């Protein structure tokens with residue numbers, strides 16, 4: 069037993085995480101999978117480019133909000149600043 073509890077669903081985590089990134093919350097595999105699916109949606113919706121630090125930061129905000137660490141954004145509403153395209 070790890071003694072860890074999932075931040076998202078509140079269930080004890082008994083399986084080792086498939087993604088080491090899930091450990092920092094911690095999140096169970098089911099919730100982490102849910103987040104990764106949601107993250108793809110966010111990235112598509114906001115046209116996030118993971119090579120841009122400010123876009124990675126924006127996604128991180130959604131990640132934290134997803135796991136209840138950040139208040140104020142529950143939905144996709146705020147686009148990160150876009151670099152001028154022309």
Ligand SMILES: [Zn+2]
Pocket residue numbers: 074075076077078079095096097098099100
């Ligand atoms: Zn969970």
